[in-house]
Amino acid sequence: MKTILKTLVGSRAHGLHTEKSDYDYRGVFVVPTSEILSLGYKEKATSWLEGQGEDATAYELHHFLNLATHSNPSILEVLVSPVVEETIEGRALQELFPALWNSKDVLNAFGGYSANQRKKFLEDKDGRPWKFAAAYVRVLLLGIELLNTGKMNVNLNVQEAALGSAGINLGNFAGGLRDYIYSIKTGNGIKKGEVVDWAEYLSGQLKEAYERNPNKVTDVERVNDFLLKARKANW
Incomplete structure (x- = not known):
């Protein structure tokens, strides 16, 4: 199999890391088409490595695109995160980003x-x-940005500037966006009710953004064309 894209994700991509933070990576690989068409082939959808301060998860291209076309936030984030390794195909995959997501799935996914992270937060x-x-509110910010601007910025300082330029009101919070979410992540001087109240406001902003942009659809033909070309190129 061949890796076509590897990006830095997690706290170091978001700007929420410390010196002791792990390095988290996600990537995309392609299994040779001849192997896929062989008798006895067992699908290799993901691979995962952990150890020595580094976590790496990678997805086979078909599986990755299937998740991306359903606007999976963790998957879409791979395409806009700092690049560690990429091929020409990996760069083309990043450029496919506008064709992958659709408004309804962004709202739902x-x-x-966010709701899943809220449950984990409240259940300790x-x-x-x-x-x-922190994950509870951060994914809402990504969805708000995507539906309003068509783009996603994983670095919180960059994201705050982008949302400000788009005239998006993020509500009232102390300090800059990155510093506030860092305080949430560390629980420093933050009450649970404060987080829930802000997240409820952001959830409303996400729904309003969807209502302003309800008809953006996935360009399935373009995605399938990309996948077919990748299969032919990686026989």
Whole structure:
């Protein structure tokens, strides 16, 4: 199999890291078409490595595109995160980003991911509620940005500037966006009710953004054309 794209994700991409933070990566690989068409082939949808301060998850191209066309936030984020390794095909995959997502799935997938993180936050899952609190609000910000601007910025300082330029009101919070979410992530001087109230406001902003842009659809023909070319090129 061949890696075509590898990007830095997690706290180091968001600007929320410390010196001790792990390096988290996600990538996309292509299994040779001849192997896929061979008898006895067992699908290799994902691969995962962990150890020595580094976590890496990668997805086979077909599986990745299937998730991306359903606007999976963790998958779409791969395409807009800092690049560690890429081929010409990987660069073309990044350029496919506008064709992949659709308005309805962004509303449902980003909202659903946020609800899942909210549940973990309020249940104090794994004794790390504030980690889930940060994810709870951050994914809502990504969805709001995507539906309003057609783009996503994973670095919170860059995202705050982009949302400000688009005239998006993020509500009232102390300090800059990155610093506030860092305070949430560490639980420093933040109450749970404060996080929930802000997230409820952001959820409303996500729904309003969808109502302004309800008809953006996935360009399935363009995505399939990309996949077919990749299969032919990686026989």
